[in-house]
Amino acid sequence: MRYKFRALMLTFGEHLIFHSMQIKANDPSLKSWVDVPQNSDFPIQNLPFGIFRTEYMDAGAGVAIGNYVLDLTYLHENGFLSGLGLTQGVFNQKYLNDFIGLGKDVTRAVRNRISELLESGNKELRDRKAARELALIPMDEVEMLMPVQVPNYTDFYSSEEHARNVGSMFRDPENALMPNWKHLPVGYHGRASSIVVSGTPFHRPKGQTKANDAASPSYGPCRLLDFELEMAFITCKENGLGNSISTAEADDHIFGFVLFNDWSARDIQKWEYVPLGPFLAKNFASHISPWIVTMDALEPFRVKGPKQDPEVLSYLKYEGEKNFDISLQVGIAPEDSNETIVCNSSFKYMYWNVNQQLAHHSVNGCNIQVGDMYASGTISGPTPDSYGSMLELSWQGKNTIAMNDGSERKFIQDGDTVIMRGHAEKDGVRIGFGEVSAKVLSAKD
Numbered sequence: 001m002r003y004k005f006r007a008l009m010l011t012f013g014e015h016l017i018f019h020s021m022q023i024k025a026n027d028p029s030l031k032s033w034v035d036v037p038q039n040s041d042f043p044i045q046n047l048p049f050g051i052f053r054t055e056y057m058d059a060g061a062g063v064a065i066g067n068y069v070l071d072l073t074y075l076h077e078n079g080f081l082s083g084l085g086l087t088q089g090v091f092n093q094k095y096l097n098d099f100i101g102l103g104k105d106v107t108r109a110v111r112n113r114i115s116e117l118l119e120s121g122n123k124e125l126r127d128r129k130a131a132r133e134l135a136l137i138p139m140d141e142v143e144m145l146m147p148v149q150v151p152n153y154t155d156f157y158s159s160e161e162h163a164r165n166v167g168s169m170f171r172d173p174e175n176a177l178m179p180n181w182k183h184l185p186v187g188y189h190g191r192a193s194s195i196v197v198s199g200t201p202f203h204r205p206k207g208q209t210k211a212n213d214a215a216s217p218s219y220g221p222c223r224l225l226d227f228e229l230e231m232a233f234i235t236c237k238e239n240g241l242g243n244s245i246s247t248a249e250a251d252d253h254i255f256g257f258v259l260f261n262d263w264s265a266r267d268i269q270k271w272e273y274v275p276l277g278p279f280l281a282k283n284f285a286s287h288i289s290p291w292i293v294t295m296d297a298l299e300p301f302r303v304k305g306p307k308q309d310p311e312v313l314s315y316l317k318y319e320g321e322k323n324f325d326i327s328l329q330v331g332i333a334p335e336d337s338n339e340t341i342v343c344n345s346s347f348k349y350m351y352w353n354v355n356q357q358l359a360h361h362s363v364n365g366c367n368i369q370v371g372d373m374y375a376s377g378t379i380s381g382p383t384p385d386s387y388g389s390m391l392e393l394s395w396q397g398k399n400t401i402a403m404n405d406g407s408e409r410k411f412i413q414d415g416d417t418v419i420m421r422g423h424a425e426k427d428g429v430r431i432g433f434g435e436v437s438a439k440v441l442s443a444k445d
């Protein structure tokens with residue numbers, strides 16, 4: 001069967017294997033000889049890539065399987081990944097940029113080969129005790145690091161529900177969307193240097209704010225600290241300055257996705273953002289989940305996006321299903337207390353899909369780089385419990401959100417940990433992202 005499939009690939013080329021069932025690592029019937037607990041985010045059908053280190057090992061690339069990290073440096077150096085077009089030392093690095101930059105033919109072949117090695121009937125690694133023990137490291141013994149070095153970061157604003165909520169609050173419910181909103185995926189250039197990995201604590205930002213009734217601005221700690229529930233895609237192929245990427249070509253340029261918490265200081269934002277958009281309200285920290293779930297692994301979870309009306313311009317037209325049905329969740333854990341879930345949303349709600357975002361971003365010839373991060377914008381759903389920020393959940397501080405410990409929130413307090421999770425589920429397969437979690441420390445003196 002496997003032989004037959006390879007022959008098909010050779011005959012018909014690359015286009016066929018974009019179809020989910022034709023990526024053999026996605027087969028729902030696959031089982032691994034590695035123990036994968038029920039409801040794990042990391043079954044054999046996922047195989048997300050990340051960068052880890054341990055007490056004894058320098059940073060290097062790994063793949064998550066159950067509660068283990070598979071050491072790709074070890075596998076590569078010991079011949080388990082030969083013949084796949086990998087360069088020497090490509091995994092023995094602090095970042096995945098060089099690996100993902102090899103292109104999706106190579107990264108897909110590597111994921112398929114890892115699937116083969118971990119499949120229950122395969123003896124190559126399973127029956128070699130010493131190799132197996134060196135290759136598989138328990139997750140609780142590793143520290144996850146930034147998976148890529150991020151050259152550029154862009155934040156879109158692609159959830160209609162979020163844009164309507166914010167537009168209603170700050171302008172007028174009748175004219176909540178700006179005139180451009182349904183004609184182009186609105187975005188802005190963010191700050192790449194302050195994107196950090198899950199678990200990195202950060203201090204409440206300080207800055208300039210101005211109360212509505214104040215004559216002049218004041219300086220001090222942000223009082224309206226907020227999260228934004230987002231997902232981000234990471235690019236793996238350059239277009240070169242002056243060249244555009246079409247919506248059809250975009251799939252080839254997108255390696256995978258992470259969860260993204262785009263922290264926002266609402267009071268700083270309100271005073272600073274006119275006329276050039278977000279600046280210091282957004283660039284003090286953004287957190288990502290450490291495992292990059294490949295676009296390949298998400299193929300079975302494609303769904304149609306919302307109908308786009310009015311019709312979009314030709315360069316934004318696309319074919320096929322470009323949204324992904326990924327359940328998203330946000331929890332707040334106050335200091336020394338348990339977590340309260342405050343939001344359940346889904347990536348499927350996005351009005352503009354990632355192919356359109358990338359096509360729009362490059363239509364003017366802007367050069368996309370390997371490792372760039374493109375965040376979706378806050379992902380809000382249609383119901384109040386699916387709003388992806390405290391700004392919307394508390395409706396600008398008019399409502400309070402009850403915590404399990406009896407306290408209340410309008411925005412995020414010092415000592416709070418905000419946790420975001422995401423997973424897609426179908427045919428008994430759960431493809432998860434793990435989580436992105438970060439604790440807010442008090443402002444520095």
Ligand code: MN
Nearest residue numbers: 155228262377
């Ligand atoms: Mn944002």
